[in-house]
Amino acid sequence: MHLHKYEKVxxxxxxxxxxIFLLVIGFAAFWxxxxxxxxxxxIDQNNVEAHDSFKPENLGLTEVADGKYKVNIVASAFNxxxxxxxxxxxxxxxxxxxxxxxxxxxxxxxxxHGFQVAGTNVNMMVxxxxxxxxxxxxxxxxxxxxxxxxxxxxxxxxxxxxxxVY
Amino acid sequence: MDGTENNLxxxxxxxxxxxxxxxxxxxxxxLVGGLMGxxxxxxxxxxxxxxxxxxxxxxxxxxxxxxxxxxxTFFIIGFQFALMGKTVGISDKQRNVxxxxxxxxxxxxxxxxxxxxxxxANVLYTFYAPLAAHPAFYIGLxxxxxxxxxxxxxxxRQLYVWxxxxxxxxxxxxxxxxxINMLMWVIASLGVAVSVVIQFxxxxxxxxxxxxxxxxxxxxxxxxxxxxYFWLLPAYMAWYAIIPKIIGGKLFxxxxxxxxxxxxxxxxIPVGFHHQLTEPGIDPTWKFIQVVLTMMVVxxxxxxxxxxxxxxxxxxxxxxxxxxxxxxKKLPWGDVRFFAPFVGMVAFIPGGIGGIINASHQxxxxxxNTIWVTGHFHLTVATTxxxxxxxxxYWLVPHLTGRRLTKQINKLGIIQTIIWTVGMxxxxxxxxxxxxxxxxxxxxxxxxxxxxxxxxxxxxxxxxAVGGTILFIGILLMIYIFIKLTFFAPRxxxxxxxxxxxxDAQATPKILENWYxxxxxxxxxxxxxYTIPMIDIIxxxxxxxxPFKWPIGRM
Numbered sequence: 001m002h003l004h005k006y007e008k009v010x011x012x013x014x015x016x017x018x019x020i021f022l023l024v025i026g027f028a029a030f031w032x033x034x035x036x037x038x039x040x041x042x043i044d045q046n047n048v049e050a051h052d053s054f055k056p057e058n059l060g061l062t063e064v065a066d067g068k069y070k071v072n073i074v075a076s077a078f079n080x081x082x083x084x085x086x087x088x089x090x091x092x093x094x095x096x097x098x099x100x101x102x103x104x105x106x107x108x109x110x111x112x113h114g115f116q117v118a119g120t121n122v123n124m125m126v127x128x129x130x131x132x133x134x135x136x137x138x139x140x141x142x143x144x145x146x147x148x149x150x151x152x153x154x155x156x157x158x159x160x161x162x163x164x165v166y
Numbered sequence: 167m168d169g170t171e172n173n174l175x176x177x178x179x180x181x182x183x184x185x186x187x188x189x190x191x192x193x194x195x196x197l198v199g200g201l202m203g204x205x206x207x208x209x210x211x212x213x214x215x216x217x218x219x220x221x222x223x224x225x226x227x228x229x230x231x232x233x234x235x236x237x238x239t240f241f242i243i244g245f246q247f248a249l250m251g252k253t254v255g256i257s258d259k260q261r262n263v264x265x266x267x268x269x270x271x272x273x274x275x276x277x278x279x280x281x282x283x284x285x286x287a288n289v290l291y292t293f294y295a296p297l298a299a300h301p302a303f304y305i306g307l308x309x310x311x312x313x314x315x316x317x318x319x320x321x322x323r324q325l326y327v328w329x330x331x332x333x334x335x336x337x338x339x340x341x342x343x344x345x346i347n348m349l350m351w352v353i354a355s356l357g358v359a360v361s362v363v364i365q366f367x368x369x370x371x372x373x374x375x376x377x378x379x380x381x382x383x384x385x386x387x388x389x390x391x392x393x394x395y396f397w398l399l400p401a402y403m404a405w406y407a408i409i410p411k412i413i414g415g416k417l418f419x420x421x422x423x424x425x426x427x428x429x430x431x432x433x434x435i436p437v438g439f440h441h442q443l444t445e446p447g448i449d450p451t452w453k454f455i456q457v458v459l460t461m462m463v464v465x466x467x468x469x470x471x472x473x474x475x476x477x478x479x480x481x482x483x484x485x486x487x488x489x490x491x492x493x494x495k496k497l498p499w500g501d502v503r504f505f506a507p508f509v510g511m512v513a514f515i516p517g518g519i520g521g522i523i524n525a526s527h528q529x530x531x532x533x534x535n536t537i538w539v540t541g542h543f544h545l546t547v548a549t550t551x552x553x554x555x556x557x558x559x560y561w562l563v564p565h566l567t568g569r570r571l572t573k574q575i576n577k578l579g580i581i582q583t584i585i586w587t588v589g590m591x592x593x594x595x596x597x598x599x600x601x602x603x604x605x606x607x608x609x610x611x612x613x614x615x616x617x618x619x620x621x622x623x624x625x626x627x628x629x630x631a632v633g634g635t636i637l638f639i640g641i642l643l644m645i646y647i648f649i650k651l652t653f654f655a656p657r658x659x660x661x662x663x664x665x666x667x668x669x670d671a672q673a674t675p676k677i678l679e680n681w682y683x684x685x686x687x688x689x690x691x692x693x694x695x696y697t698i699p700m701i702d703i704i705x706x707x708x709x710x711x712x713p714f715k716w717p718i719g720r721m
Contacts, residue, residue: 112379
């Protein structure tokens with residue numbers, strides 16, 4: 001099959017850029033470990049409390065070491081359960097100092113949900129029977145809205161929270 | 167056969183009626199689906215609430231199903247039937263089977279649409295389990311898919327019969343392209359058909375108690391990405407084989423066009439994980455492998471871009487424009503059959519770039535399920551693909567109804583294209599920016615936890631309502647043009663513009679038509695990309711999920 005000289009140049013240039021591009025994202029993924037959220041652990045969605053992370057007393061924010069935090073969440077239509085505060089009121093805002101490393105661990109009791117801390121790289125699907133987990137460094141100060149970004153029913157847009165980095 | 171003579175010969179009435187039926191459904195869908203889109207942008211502006219207690223997610227589901235699945239599939243099948251009829255012919259029996267396919271798809275569409283409209287299927291067009299719609303919704307979808315298969319097998323039969331009568335000849339280019347698109351469609355929609363028939367229907371009827379959520383999602387996206395190529399390939403057919411004729415030129419290269427279509431077939435299906443990049447339960451190495459396979463589409467895309475612009479330049483130079491860009495100025499800008507698809511091609515540049523961002527293993531996390539994605543596919547499917555479909559309709563509809571595209575309608579078409587470009591630039595740009603700022607897609611108006619971030623989003627949502635209103639005006643104008651071309655334009659013969667090959671074109675290699683080879687490689691690639699991760703997913707399945715009806719407002 002005949003290819004025009006210019007077309008050969010064009011395709012060579014295009015394919016070379018493609019190879020460089022794939023090498024860059026491959027390097028980032030396998031050497032630097034920046035894969036998208038792909039946690040493989042499963043759970044019985046009808047009994048999430050049996051898992052240590054999702055016992056009622058373990059929900060919400062816990063400081064595990066200096067500057068290191070974990071946040072455990074149970075999603076259900078149409079709410080994120082971050083546990084309760086001292087006055088037994090449901091927590092809606094997670095407060096962490098700037099520069100801290102936060103590990104978000106979340107599962108769903110019912111349908112598929114999303115969990116995105118808007119303005120950060122924390123963005124994951126939450127599915128019944130699976131645990132999603134992502135660690136992020138909170139580099140910037142400010143208020144970040146947590147939104148459910150996968151349709152979960154007619155109250156979907158009422159499912160939210162907030163991360164405050166101070 | 168002299169190509170031009172065939173281009174000017176109208177179809178027998180019986181054939182034209184079948185092809186036109188698909189066009190009627192297409193344009194009714196455009197009006198209904200477009201109205202839903204307009205209402206959505208109004209709701210999200212925060213200045214408007216829907217009357218009669220209509221739920222936002224009902225109109226969102228109608229919008230997605232009617233435009234994403236119904237308009238596209240009906241237009242494509244009608245257009246492809248017309249291409250097959252023109253290039254290889256249709257027998258009485260094949261036409262009758264074509265009607266069966268049409269009615270089956272229409273009944274399925276009406277079933278699904280009614281179920282959605284009465285609020286029993288607020289599940290959006292992706293119908294993710296374990297949200298459970300009324301069984302009629304899934305049965306309707308199954309009918310649409312099976313109906314489309316009937317038309318696919320009719321197309322296969324049409325080419326088979328032609329080949330038997332034309333031993334040793336290569337198949338007409340457009341017929342070849344239709345077969346590639348339908349092969350891809352059948353192989354891909356097997357995934358969603360298995361999911362709907364084996365998983366969803368028995369589960370929604372209560373015959374099985376639970377559903378495997380991740381398996382159903384994986385089967386959906388095995389279908390979901392080739393679905394977007396199924397929309398795009400008919401546009402490519404027009405770009406490769408029709409536009410050259412409209413601008414007064416010849417095919418650039420028959421073999422190159424075929425090769426591009428084969429590459430699109432090979433790399434369209436084993437790529438669904440790039441829609442599931444942020445999901446739990448799928449090994450990231452397999453996600454990465456499918457990302458690599460996804461990016462292979464860059465190769466046929468670059469080939470297509472080269473061919474198109476080479477055709478423009480060669481045609482211009484033959485007409486005697488010798489300066490560096492003189493040929494570009496002299497393209498038929500006043501001919502809507504060229505102008506509308508051309509704007510579509512231009513929109514594919516930002517559209518394609520956005521697509522590369524979305525499918526990039528890591529960068530996806532920044533935009534996944536934000537309204538950026540909505541902005542992306544309103545450039546690709548709702549501009550590139552749709553404006554090319556409109557560009558086809560301007561000559562196809564009058565060719566089928568025995569009328570002519572008059573100067574006045576042509577002018578309206580140019581105005582329509584400009585309105586669309588303005589509206590979409592506003593709406594899509596606002597969506598892209600809002601998405602980068604974290605604003606979610608598929609959500610009714612909400613102020614969430616309040617604050618500065620949310621206030622910024624709402625400003626962009628107002629811009630989307632402005633863009634959406636302009637687009638809806640464009641839709642009304644297009645419907646007017648369709649009615650004109652169907653019932654009122656003056657009688658005459660509008661050309662079916664199929665480009666001919668150059669007399670001294672090189673012969674097309676036979677291997678390009680070795681169906682066993684290409685389908686074999688397609689299946690091998692799918693088996694490579696999906697077997698191990700699918701076994702993993704099934705082996706490590708959590709307990710299945712029961713149907714959830716209340717979250718979508720069902721009692």
